[in-house]
Amino acid sequence: MFTLYYAPYTCSLASHIALEDAGATYQLKRIDFGNTEQQSPGYLAINPKARVPAMATPRGILTETPAMLAFIAQSFPEARLAPMNDPFAFAEMQSFNSYLCSTLHVAHAHRMRGHRWADDPASFADMQRKVPQSVGACYELIESRMLKGPWVMGEAYTIADPYLFTLAQWLEDDGVDPSRIPRVIEHRARMMGMPNVKKSIAEELAI
Amino acid sequence: MFTLYYAPYTCSLASHIALEDAGATYQLKRIDFGNTEQQSPGYLAINPKARVPAMATPRGILTETPAMLAFIAQSFPEARLAPMNDPFAFAEMQSFNSYLCSTLHVAHAHRMRGHRWADDPASFADMQRKVPQSVGACYELIESRMLKGPWVMGEAYTIADPYLFTLAQWLEDDGVDPSRIPRVIEHRARMMGMPNVKKSIAEELAI
Numbered sequence: 001m002f003t004l005y006y007a008p009y010t011c012s013l014a015s016h017i018a019l020e021d022a023g024a025t026y027q028l029k030r031i032d033f034g035n036t037e038q039q040s041p042g043y044l045a046i047n048p049k050a051r052v053p054a055m056a057t058p059r060g061i062l063t064e065t066p067a068m069l070a071f072i073a074q075s076f077p078e079a080r081l082a083p084m085n086d087p088f089a090f091a092e093m094q095s096f097n098s099y100l101c102s103t104l105h106v107a108h109a110h111r112m113r114g115h116r117w118a119d120d121p122a123s124f125a126d127m128q129r130k131v132p133q134s135v136g137a138c139y140e141l142i143e144s145r146m147l148k149g150p151w152v153m154g155e156a157y158t159i160a161d162p163y164l165f166t167l168a169q170w171l172e173d174d175g176v177d178p179s180r181i182p183r184v185i186e187h188r189a190r191m192m193g194m195p196n197v198k199k200s201i202a203e204e205l206a207i
Numbered sequence: 208m209f210t211l212y213y214a215p216y217t218c219s220l221a222s223h224i225a226l227e228d229a230g231a232t233y234q235l236k237r238i239d240f241g242n243t244e245q246q247s248p249g250y251l252a253i254n255p256k257a258r259v260p261a262m263a264t265p266r267g268i269l270t271e272t273p274a275m276l277a278f279i280a281q282s283f284p285e286a287r288l289a290p291m292n293d294p295f296a297f298a299e300m301q302s303f304n305s306y307l308c309s310t311l312h313v314a315h316a317h318r319m320r321g322h323r324w325a326d327d328p329a330s331f332a333d334m335q336r337k338v339p340q341s342v343g344a345c346y347e348l349i350e351s352r353m354l355k356g357p358w359v360m361g362e363a364y365t366i367a368d369p370y371l372f373t374l375a376q377w378l379e380d381d382g383v384d385p386s387r388i389p390r391v392i393e394h395r396a397r398m399m400g401m402p403n404v405k406k407s408i409a410e411e412l413a414i
Contacts, residue, residue: 048348048352049306049310049348057295059295060295060299062295062298062299062302063302063306064301064302064305064306064309065305066273066301066305067298067299067301067302067304067305068298068302070294070297070298070301071294071295071297071298071301074294074297074298075294087277087278087281087282088264088266088267088269088278090277090278090281091269091274091275091277091278091281092267092269092274094271094273094274094277094278094301095269095270095271095274095275097274098271098272098273098274098305098308098309099256099270099271101305101308101309102271102305102308102309102312102313103256105309106309106313107323107324110324110325116314116341117314117317117324117334117337117341118317118330118333118334118337119333119336119337120329120330120333122327122329122330122333123325123327123329123330123333123334126325126326126327126329126330127324127325127330129326130324130325130326134323134324141255141256145255
């Protein structure tokens with residue numbers, strides 16, 4: 001049994017979908033960002049980074065989406081969510097996920113989390129103005145060079161797919177023109193049609 | 208045979224040390240940042256992200272340090288650089304590496320790469336002022352909660368060790384007080400004494 005600590009509209013959705021894809025037994029615990037529960041002593045004892053996602057497992061707590069996604073794939077090999085027996089293919093998938101966490105998600109975060117890296121409201125506004133360009137450049141690279149199609153890694157659906165889908169929820173709000181990245185948009189639409197994705201989103205919004 | 212594309216004083220050192228630790232056969236190709244070679248057509252054909260590291264393998268090119276490090280560990284299992292047969296332990300190691308790339312390295316990058324996320328020189332100065340705090344908070348979390356000791360993951364040396372060591376080269380320049388993170392500093396000193404580390408650093412500076 002796993003417990004996924006999540007908040008709606010955050011990157012925790014990727015791990016949620018992957019748990020569904022894996023057929024895992026899990027429960028959800030919503031962290032109330034509206035009341036800054038992520039900074040409460042109770043949650044800091046679970047994840048001192050004060051972020052979601054975190055996942056409690058029988059062995060302990062895991063954080064960081066790329067690591068959690070790979071753990072889910074490796075824990076449920078029958079679900080075939082990653083190329084487990086091919087180190088190069090596994091590394092290509094991990095490289096994609098690493099780019100999402102360290103470059104795309106970080107660029108996006110400058111729209112609303114500028115206080116992590118600066119103090120002046122004028123800097124926050126400057127950062128916000130840059131987001132369409134910085135996030136847009138990430139999506140153009142994904143569109144042209146990284147998304148193999150039909151799934152991120154090609155013919156096989158992997159844990160990279162729910163991760164890209166999750167971050168792609170935010171691209172219009174980031175000011176990215178969807179008409180410039182038709183393959184990303186098509187991938188997002190196809191993901192949205194999958195029962196596990198619909199179920200995960202509905203669960204997050206219902207609780 | 209692998210080819211590691213690197214630049215001195217960058218995070219490519221982590222993969223360089225890991226290749227040494229693995230006993231891999233590899234060659235180095237220095238990318239001349241002084242002449243912005245990372246943005247040359249030749250290098251963009253290798254890595255369209257215009258960054259180092261990149262690594263050419265017989266199967267293709269890999270980028271992103273956490274993915275490259277895990278690939279090196281998985282390609283040379285006899286070197287025992289990762290807990291390959293324990294998904295939870297592997298995930299804990301990946302989580303550490305993911306934190307380094309998406310949070311610590313990103314915080315550091317705001318000292319000299321503010322143009323990635325803003326346009327105004329005043330914003331760059333604001334970001335630079337924040338670096339001692341943002342990078343310092345990362346190291347305090349590593350010191351108090353993440354670095355198990357004596358190695359990052361505990362008794363076993365893993366690919367997380369050269370990665371932390373590499374980023375820890377920059378902490379004084381980032382304005383972090385080393386006296387507040389004695390365990391990180393001790394880890395860095397112990398790494399610096401290792402022959403593979405000395406050899407890797409000497410090679411990067413000699414070419």
